[in-house]
Amino acid sequence: MPRLIRTYDDAAASGRFWIEPDSGRIVRSELVIDSMGMFGSVTVTFGPAPKLIPWMPLEMQDLYRLRERSAASAASRETTSLLLMSVEGHASYKNFRTFNVNTNEIIKK
Secondary structure (H helix, E strand, O other), rough: OOOOOOOOOOOEEEEEEEEEOOOOEEEEEEEEEEEEEEEEEEEEEOOOOOOOOOEEEEEEEEEEEEEEOOOOOOOOOOOOOOEEOOOEEEEEOOOOOOEEEOOOOOOOO
């Protein structure tokens, strides 16, 4: 506490990484948060990019859901939820480029 991702109920986010054992490179990452009827997840897939040494993010999938909890029925003690909204996104990344930066150091005595 305090959390980096803030929610009304201070819900904790969770995540995981898929790591290539031989090289230690990250292959995929996932971030998930579930708070007061709102659910969100972001998954990023990494891979090689032409002419670049580090692996780059190649795709991102995200999912967001908003649910409304309904009261338990008299016949059952289980609560159900009604899906109010669902949003899914997909992004693909390509045409990575490198940029050169030149710097000069000025030393004043």
